[in-house]
Amino acid sequence: xxxxxxxxxxxxxxxxxxxxxxxxxxxxxxxxxxxxxxxxxxxxxxxxxxxxxxxxxxxxxxxxxxxxxxxxxxxxxxxxxxxxxxxxxxxxxxxxxxxxxxxxxxxxxxxxxxxxxxxxxxxxxxxxxxxxxxxxxxxxxxxxxxxxxxxxxxxxxxxxxxxxxxxxxxxxxxxxxxxxxxxxxxxxxxxxxxxxxxxxxxxxxxxxxxxxxxxxxxxxxxxxxxxxxxxxxxxxxxxxxxxxxxxxxxxxxxxxxxxxxxxxxxxxxxxxxxxxxxxxxxxxxxxxxxxxxxxxxxxxxxxxxxxxxxxxxxxxxxxxxxxxxxxxxxxxxxxxxxxxxxxxxxxxxxxxxxxxxxx
Amino acid sequence: xxxxxxxxxxxxxxxxxxxxxxxxxxxxxxxxxxxxxxxxxxxxxxxxxxxxxxxxxxxxxxxxxxxxxxxxxxxxxxxxxxxxxxxxxxxxxxxxxxxxxxxxxxxxxxxxxxxxxxxxxxxxxxxxxxxxxxxxxxxxxxxxxxxxxxxxxxxxxxxxxxxxxxxxxxxxxxxxxxxxxxxxxxxxxxxxxxxxxxxxxxxxxxxxxxxxxxxxxxxxxxxxxxxxxxxxxxxxxxxxxxxxxxxxxxxxxxxxxxxxxxxxxxxxxxxxxxxxxxxxxxxxxxxxxxxxxxxxxxxxxxxxxxxxxxxxxxxxxxxxxxxxxxxxxxxxxxxxxxxxxxxxxxxxxxxxxxxxxxxxxxxxxxxxxxxxxxxxxxxxxxxxxxxxxxxxxxxxxxxxxxxxxxxxxxxxxxxxxxxxxxxxxxxxxxxxxxxxxxxxxxxxxxxxxxxxxxxxxxxxxxxxxxxxxxxxxxxxxxxxxxxxxxxxxxxxxxxxxxxxxxxxxxxxxxxxxxxxxxxxxxxxxxxxxxxx
Numbered sequence: 080x081x082x083x084x085x086x087x088x089x090x091x092x093x094x095x096x097x098x099x100x101x102x103x104x105x106x107x108x109x110x111x112x113x114x115x116x117x118x119x120x121x122x123x124x125x126x127x128x129x130x131x132x133x134x135x136x137x138x139x140x141x142x143x144x145x146x147x148x149x150x151x152x153x154x155x156x157x158x159x160x161x162x163x164x165x166x167x168x169x170x171x172x173x174x175x176x177x178x179x180x181x182x183x184x185x186x187x188x189x190x191x192x193x194x195x196x197x198x199x200x201x202x203x204x205x206x207x208x209x210x211x212x213x214x215x216x217x218x219x220x221x222x223x224x225x226x227x228x229x230x231x232x233x234x235x236x237x238x239x240x241x242x243x244x245x246x247x248x249x250x251x252x253x254x255x256x257x258x259x260x261x262x263x264x265x266x267x268x269x270x271x272x273x274x275x276x277x278x279x280x281x282x283x284x285x286x287x288x289x290x291x292x293x294x295x296x297x298x299x300x301x302x303x304x305x306x307x308x309x310x311x312x313x314x315x316x317x318x319x320x321x322x323x324x325x326x327x328x329x330x331x332x333x334x335x336x337x338x339x340x341x342x343x344x345x346x347x348x349x350x351x352x353x354x355x356x357x358x359x360x361x362x363x364x365x366x367x368x369x370x371x372x373x374x375x376x377x378x379x380x381x382x383x384x385x386x387x388x389x390x391x392x393x394x395x396x397x398x399x400x401x402x403x404x405x406x407x408x409x410x411x412x413x414x415x416x417x418x419x420x421x422x423x424x425x426x427x428x429x430x431x432x433x434x435x436x437x438x
Numbered sequence: 439x440x441x442x443x444x445x446x447x448x449x450x451x452x453x454x455x456x457x458x459x460x461x462x463x464x465x466x467x468x469x470x471x472x473x474x475x476x477x478x479x480x481x482x483x484x485x486x487x488x489x490x491x492x493x494x495x496x497x498x499x500x501x502x503x504x505x506x507x508x509x510x511x512x513x514x515x516x517x518x519x520x521x522x523x524x525x526x527x528x529x530x531x532x533x534x535x536x537x538x539x540x541x542x543x544x545x546x547x548x549x550x551x552x553x554x555x556x557x558x559x560x561x562x563x564x565x566x567x568x569x570x571x572x573x574x575x576x577x578x579x580x581x582x583x584x585x586x587x588x589x590x591x592x593x594x595x596x597x598x599x600x601x602x603x604x605x606x607x608x609x610x611x612x613x614x615x616x617x618x619x620x621x622x623x624x625x626x627x628x629x630x631x632x633x634x635x636x637x638x639x640x641x642x643x644x645x646x647x648x649x650x651x652x653x654x655x656x657x658x659x660x661x662x663x664x665x666x667x668x669x670x671x672x673x674x675x676x677x678x679x680x681x682x683x684x685x686x687x688x689x690x691x692x693x694x695x696x697x698x699x700x701x702x703x704x705x706x707x708x709x710x711x712x713x714x715x716x717x718x719x720x721x722x723x724x725x726x727x728x729x730x731x732x733x734x735x736x737x738x739x740x741x742x743x744x745x746x747x748x749x750x751x752x753x754x755x756x757x758x759x760x761x762x763x764x765x766x767x768x769x770x771x772x773x774x775x776x777x778x779x780x781x782x783x784x785x786x787x788x789x790x791x792x793x794x795x796x797x798x799x800x801x802x803x804x805x806x807x808x809x810x811x812x813x814x815x816x817x818x819x820x821x822x823x824x825x826x827x828x829x830x831x832x833x834x835x836x837x838x839x840x841x842x843x844x845x846x847x848x849x850x851x852x853x854x855x856x857x858x859x860x861x862x863x864x865x866x867x868x869x870x871x872x873x874x875x876x877x878x879x880x881x882x883x884x885x886x887x888x889x890x891x892x893x894x895x896x897x898x899x900x901x902x903x904x905x906x907x908x909x910x911x912x913x914x915x916x917x918x919x920x921x922x923x924x925x926x927x928x929x930x931x932x933x934x935x936x937x938x939x940x941x942x943x944x945x946x947x948x949x950x951x952x953x954x955x956x957x958x959x960x961x962x963x964x965x966x967x968x969x970x
Contacts, residue, residue, distance in 0.1 A: 126468045128688065131678070170538055177513045177534045191541045192713005199706035206699025210692050217692055221470035221684045223670050225573060226797055277631075281623040284633035285616075299729075316729050328609075328634055331729035362729060367613040367748065367766055368634070369606055370731045384733045385610060386749045387831060387841060400842055402748060404755035404765050432613035433755060433764035435622050 127222035134216045148212040155205030162197035169194060281436075286429045288319075288329040290410060295320035296334060296359070296420040303419040304334065306357065312338040312376035316362060319422065329430050331362040331370060332410050333381070334420065335392055341379060345409075346395045348427070352411040354420070359410040360396045361430040364388060366403035368431045381407070405433060471693045472673035472686035476563045481697065483556035485704040486549045487659065493546040494648065500536055502528035503598065503644030505637045514721055522600075522725035525640045529599040529720055545712030550592050552708065554740040557585050565784070565814050567801040569672045571794070575785040577665045580658050582782045587655050589740055594647040596718065596738055600640055603718075605726025607737055609634060610748075617767040635726070674801045675917035681799045734832055739825075746827030747773050750848040781817075805874075806917060808867035812860040819859035823851045874920045878902060878911050882924055900924060 110118055123130055137145035175187040227233065249256045295303045296317040309315055317334045318324045337343070337356045345352065352358065360381075362370045369385035379392040380399070388403030390396045396407035408430050411423035429437055454460050504524040510517045512527065513534040532539040561581055564570050570578040593611070597604045612634040615626045631638035670684050679685045687693045711717075723732065737745055747769035756763035788810065789795065804811040826833070827848030834841040881899035888898050902921065903913040921927050 122464050123468050123688075126465045128468045128470055130688075175537055177515070179515055188541045188544070189714045191538055192544075192709050192711075195541070195713065196706040196710035199702045199709055203699045203702030203706055206695050206702065210695035210699070214692050214695065217687050219468075219470045219686065219688050220678060221468075221670070223682050223684055223799060225669060225799070277628045278624070279627040279632060281627045285623060318729070326728075328728035366753075367610040369609060369735075370729050372731050373733060382841075384731055384735055384831065385606065386745075387845060388753075389842075398753060401845065402751050402753050402765055402769075404753040432616050432766060433762045434616040434626075435619050435761050435763070437762045438757075438760045 123219070127224075129220045129222075130217065131220055132216070132218035136213060136216060145213075148208075152205050152209045152213060155201045155208065157201075159198045159201030159205070162194045162201060166191060166194035166198060284329075285431075285434065286437075288425055288430060289321055289324050289327045290319050290330065290332075290422045290425045291321075292422060292424045293415070294324075294422045295415070296332070296412065296422065297324070299325065301325065305418050306355065306414060306420070309334070309336045309357075311336050311356065314374040314376075316370075317359070317420070329361075329363060332359050333362045333371075333374070333407075334359045334412075335374070337379075337392070338376060341393060343393055343395055346397075346406060349395060349409050349411075352409045352423075354412050354414060357412065357420070358392065358395075359412045359422075360390075360392075360407040361410065361426060362407075363431040364403060365398070365405040365407060365430075365432060366401070371407065466667075467688065467690035469667070469689045470670075470684045470686045471689060472671050472679075472684055473693075474674060476567070477671070478700065479556055479560035479563050481700060482704055483553060483560055484659065484663075485701045486553040486556055486708070487655065488701070489549040489705055489708055490546060490553060491652070493542050493549065494652075496542050497532060497539075497546060498648055500528060500532045500539060501525070501598070501644075503641045505600065505635070505640050517721065517724070520725065523640065525598060525600040526720070526725045529601070533721060541709075541713050543712075544715075544717050545708050547596070547717045548711040548715070549708050550595060551717075551739060552704075554585070554588050554592055554738075557581070557588055558740075561585065561781075562814070562818070566804040566811060567672075567674075568798065568807060568810070569801055570785045571798040572785075572789065573669055573797050574665075574672070577662055577669075578785050579782055580662045580665070582778060584655060584658050584662065586778060587651055587658065591647060591651040591655065592738060592740055594643040594651065597643050598640060598647060599718075599720045600726050601720035602723040602726055602730055602732065603720070603735055605635065605728070606731050606735055607741075608639065608726075609728065613764075613766055614770045617764040618771055619761070619763055619767065635728070670799070672799055672801050674803075677918075679800065681797070684799075734835070736829060736832070742828035743821055743824040744770055744774060744828075746824035746830070746848065749830060750824075750827045750845055750852060752849070777817075777821075800917065803917060803919070805867040805870040808864050808871075811867055812863040815863035816856040816860040820852060820856045823848060823855050827852070873922070874915055877920050877922055878913050878915055881911060882921060882927065884924055900927070902927075 110121070113121065120130060137148075169187070169190045173187050173190060174181070174183045176184055178184055228236075244250065249259070297303050297320040298315060298317060301320070303320060304315065304317060313336055315334045317332050319327070319330050324330055335358050337358065339356075341356075343353060343358055362372070364371045364383040364385065366383065366386055366388045369383050371381050371383040371388070371390065373382040373384060374380075374392075375382070381390045381392060381396065382388075383390075383401070383403070386402050388401035389399050390403070390407050391399045394406075395409060398404060398406065408426040408428050410426060412420055413423050415421045502524040506524045507521055508524055508527050510520050510522055510527055510530065512530055514530055517530065529543075532543050534540070564578065564581065593607070597608050597611075612626055612630060615629060616622045618625060626634070629639070629642070630636045631642075671686075673679050673684060673686070676685070687696075724730070736742070748766060751765055751769040754765050754768075804814075827845070830844035830848060831841060833839065834844045881901040884898045884900050886898040887895050889895055901909070901911050903911055906912050
């Protein structure tokens with residue numbers, strides 16, 4: 080190390096010593112003679128904090144104004160006490176059980192919230208007013224020392240790191256270094272491999288539904304549906320008549336009876352999917368998977384309430400507005416020997432939102 | 439009394455003998471915090487997180503994160519005998535069969551909304567005042583991470599009750615996962631443990647919601663605050679304030695009393711909202727059923743921008759070699775990815791473009807940095823168009839507008855509005871800058887009309903400081919607020935008292951004068967007696 084660098088370091092070290100403020104540290108003998116306020120200021124100077132302005136809010140103690148301020152703050156704290164008592168009483172004594180006939184329980188939660196808010200606000204307002212009205216006005220200036228560390232710290236730290244690295248000998252023991260890297264890398268893999276338990280191979284659940292040929296269309300109550308059950312222009316949500324069919328997330332289907340005069344232009348290959356004036360489409364939106372639910376029978380449009388995709392029933396549920404890009408898959412239906420609606424098979428394409436593997 | 443004091447002294451003495459904490463404690467007690475109303479946003483975020491931890495812990499004792507089916511037999515008779523998951527049934531239990539459970543649950547939900555809102559506004563404050571500049575880029579990155587974690591935490595939280603609304607949200611989330619190219623279906627099966635909804639998702643979201651994500655948030659908040667303590671708070675320019683100091687009040691006792699009181703006030707507002715304003719009444723929605731949805735379904739506010747982006751994005755499906763890229767991928771994966779990446783990188787982009795490598799501890803007024811302020815306005819207006827589009831069905835219904843028209847307004851608006859916002863903000867910034875200089879040169883309009891001997895009428899202007907031989911002010915603009923009205927003269931350059939309106943104060947009896955340098959700065963930001 081050259082002499083110039085050495086003297087620079089000394090200077091920086093002495094600057095750093097002096098950075099705790101220009102005042103020398105008060106020695107104990109001086110402290111004994113200081114009032115608490117003076118000792119506080121001396122301590123603040125040690126921390127680089129200069130109290131440039133400090134004034135009592137009420138320079139003359141005991142004035143009417145001061146007593147008024149004190150009373151107001153005290154009142155806030157008393158309010159908290161009262162509110163906590165009220166909260167406890169309401170919590171214990173007020174009716175709170177749900178009842179179809181007696182509405183008095185509806186007051187329980189609002190009253191709890193109100194008294195809780197009053198209790199918290201009492202302490203909150205009191206503390207803020209206390210600080211603003213009664214504690215001294217203060218303006219303090221603290222020195223800021225930011226930026227890089229002193230040069231001596233930077234260089235000695237780097238030297239320590241380099242020296243330690245040399246002590247490990249990794250720089251010259253290349254076999255050890257590689258082996259160590261290999262082992263630690265393998266440990267990292269050990270932390271990741273067990274996460275493989277999360278992985279499930281995507282199966283054909285995305286492309287198949289519980290619908291099968293001959294399965295009856297049932298309503299939410301599990302009752303099968305006959306052609307005469309629905310009014311023209313109406314829509315019913317139907318499910319496959321198998322156990323669990325009502326809950327299957329990919330099964331909900333809309334059975335729509337067209338209005339007189341309404342016709343559907345079928346997509347190629349779906350010409351015989353409807354049955355007389357009935358058509359059936361998957362209820363799961365091809366955009367984000369919400370159930371499309373809002374059917375406007377005048378225009379034959381189905382609206383998804385999540386992102387407002389619109390499908391035109393007369394165009395075989397083709398999307399006509401909004402973010403959806405695919406038609407709702409149609410379910411081929413017919414009527415069985417007993418006169419109930421049945422499916423002619425599963426959907427011929429995956430229902431619901433598109434995904435990468437879908438052609 | 440003296441006994442107690444001596445007991446405290448002895449205890450402190452014993453502790454210090456073992457830990458040697460006195461010096462460090464004094465340094466922390468003496469820490470100076472600058473005071474400005476806009477610095478409270480981060481505080482609100484912190485306080486709402488504490489409220490979330492308190493109320494969330496309470497709720498966790500009653501909530502059952504299971505998708506096992508039960509028949510409901512609790513107090514809420516309208517749902518008697520309905521089949522539902524244990525998660526939904528236990529949420530009903532908290533709402534109807536735990537005394538005071540509903541108020542805690544509602545406080546928790548309101549505090550979650552506030553947590554995200556406060557973090558977002560805190561971020562805007564950081565952005566528009568340049569607080570993210572060197573040396574605070576690390577804290578900016580932590581802040582962005584906190585907001586993304588907050589979004590995840592909020593979404594996981596409101597998906598837990600397994601009601602009709604949250605189940606619909608989860609189904610949309612599942613479609614978003616499916617939309618990701620190549621790994622989409624794998625991710626979907628990994629997250630749900632099978633096809634949607636499966637039986638595992640609520641339990642998995644629960645452990646994310648109560649352990650993993652809040653743990654990460656807690657650690658990040660701790661580092662965030664530790665960095666604020668280490669680097670010390672920024673401050674607005676003003677008399678005596680330099681890059682090398684912090685002017686304000688010490689933590690103990692004044693700032694601490696104010697901050698503690700403020701926590702109580704935030705908690706009080708949450709309690710009031712939680713008690714009086716119903717939020718997420720899951721018993722009205724019913725249990726999740728993939729075949730049902732209610733019209734006007736809306737996510738919590740912070741997901742609204744994604745809801746909007748998916749609503750207005752066109753139906754562009756891309757087909758590549760027998761593979762499909764769904765339209766949902768762009769507005770819900772790519773767009774937020776770009777938004778958050780840009781936000782995270784902004785400090786580095788700005789530093790690169792302005793070649794500014796200096797350390798900054800003094801904040802900037804937004805008007806003084808028109809390009810950044812206009813970029814911020816542009817980003818904000820983009821976000822707001824998306825957010826409003828997320829509620830376009832509500833807007834269409836309430837204002838009787840065509841639904842499709844509101845979608846088109848969003849599609850066009852998201853492209854047209856941001857550049858307009860940029861241009862307008864830029865002009866406003868320049869105008870405000872010019873006005874500052876004008877007032878510094880000519881003084882404040884007094885409203886007093888004087889008739890000269892020649893018969894001419896002139897308005898008397900109050901100079902802000904010393905004037906030259908032509909009567910023009912000689913004060914330079916110093917980055918601090920310039921008073922524009924007579925009754926703001928006393929507030930010039932000092933911290934603004936009061937939230938909505940300045941609090942008038944009598945002129946100070948004594949001026950804190952430390953040295954000539956300070957006195958000079960004081961003059962630069964504060965009017966002096968023109969007769970002096």
